[in-house]
Amino acid sequence: MISFTSYPLQLDDESFYGSRQHHPDAAEDIDMDLDDEQELFEAGGSKNLTYPGEPLTSSHAYMRGHGTYVNDEEVIASVAGTIERVNKLVTVRAIRTRYNPEVGDLVVGRITEVQPRRWKVDANSRQDAVLMLSSVNLPGGVQRRKLESDELQMRNFFEEGDLLVAEVQAFFSDGAMSLHTRSLKYGKLRNGQLVTIPPILVRRLKSHFITLPCGVDLILGLNGYIWVSKHVKESDQEGEEGFDAEAVYSNQNDRIDELTRVAISRVTNIIRVLASHFVPLTDTLLLEAYEWAVDQEDGAKDLLQDDVGDLLVAMITTRRQ
Template identity: 75%
Template sequence: MITFSSFPAPPQDNYTFGVQQSPGLDNDVEMDLNLDDDEFESSGRRLTYPGEAITSSQAFMRGHGTYVDHEEVIASVSGTVERVNKLISVRAIRTRYNPEVGDLIVGRITEVQPRRWKVDANSRQDAVLMLSSVNLPGGVQRRKLESDELQMRTFFEEGDLLVAEVQAFFADGAMSLHTRSLKYGKLRNGQLVTVPPALIRRLKSHFLTLPCGVDLILGLNGYIWISKHVKQSEQEGEEGFDAEAVYSNRNDEIDDATRSAVSRVSNIIRVLATHFVPLTDSILLNAYEWAVEQEGDVKDLLQEDIVRCVLLCNNDNSVYEV
């Protein structure tokens, strides 16, 4: 037998402009709905652990790395809390780099193949740099010839480091890179530091220059390149660029002061990354200025008591537990 039952219509008071309101929504939750990003960051820690209650599920929607239990959004992984409007997600600290089109990455050439290079980008699979996606001698965008394919190792070979931009994705999910600008290309005169990709914040520019004469490239894939400062005028001039200088494997002469500055910056980054501090230009600059004021040895930055001072020298140290 088939029976029909009618369900009571929801009260009209719980609907506003076609959006259903939770019947248990009180004044405190309604105020939470109007929180801006700064208030959210100041009211909670940037780092969270599995099982920690982040916020109310009535005020926010859960995203990746979270679940709902007893009307609360709970973190399911250890990582940093991120918010986009009313969507709350947790970005895991220990995870592979998840690329997006337009990302700036630092990678290492692992294999030279016909008309392409394989690049280790700290992702789930190697990236691909096509021969048609690099700058060739002459500075003119032209069709790549067979002679260019025979000279691929004069541009990049196994072990070379480069900075590139994510251009697209292949059908299997592999990244397609390009270095069609002189701000991209082979890296020299520096040192590579690896940190968890989740600690690299998206900035207006990932090419930073510190007052100590050190250039930083913050790759979103967790690879950071620290090198001596190169004047902007030396990188300009797309037409007829010097291919020997751009694709050279020989490092320039680096004075002792620059070497010390590069080592000091790399130690600061290692200290901050060990304590899961997000890396931004302001945090790195504050930490470096404090380290210079101490006038200590470069290796002293790795001592435990100095580590605490480096972490506390930032203005937002209250969100980190040392």
């Protein structure tokens, strides 16, 4: 189980985290003017997490958003999480929450049920996602019509327990998200390991497909599911002619050499350590962390020791300052 601790992080322009700490002698000095509140949010506090019931700011200067409520002219946090401010709107993003999908998001999921002409997918959301038979690549071309014979062979493509990467296509009337894998970069996942972290720690990047120099591929699902696998060379053919159904829907893992296995384990443990210290993941941060771990010449499992993990996070925090 992943535990969360507040650890000082360097702020950047794209995200905002801050919190207030009150001295007992100054508890009555709550009312601040607008300039003081502005400095509070821009400078940030000495910690990055807020707890339920903690006063955040004056309700006169800011509007309350999700995760907050107003009491005695103050905006109060109603959940444990990180503070975010957009103009005059203050919100708290909960640490432990289900993934809130948006159209175009890349997600990693697990097949939970095979139904007529569709699959149910666990995507760490409030309800299972749906992958329609018409939304996957099938042998014979992407655009061909799905026949009754395809419906009878659905378990040859995906069955219960299979992992896949897909894109959020739309939403049904009940709020369930509809997925699609109509691209050669989407589909069944093999040759790797799944890591689960809070969705709040996965930032929106230009590309969520990352290749590290150590021969490891990463898929950062915005739903908090991260796939760490052996590097696979991209096919030169991206059209329908390059579609190999047997390879795409195969359940057989490739042979993975010992060095690649160690690299996968090291990257996996790095992600677990960063998540336990509530550090948002980016491609550059993961690369820096891996290079540091290799320089230490420790085993992959040593990263899970408290002292080594603390040193790793301290190094990341120092470089980001």
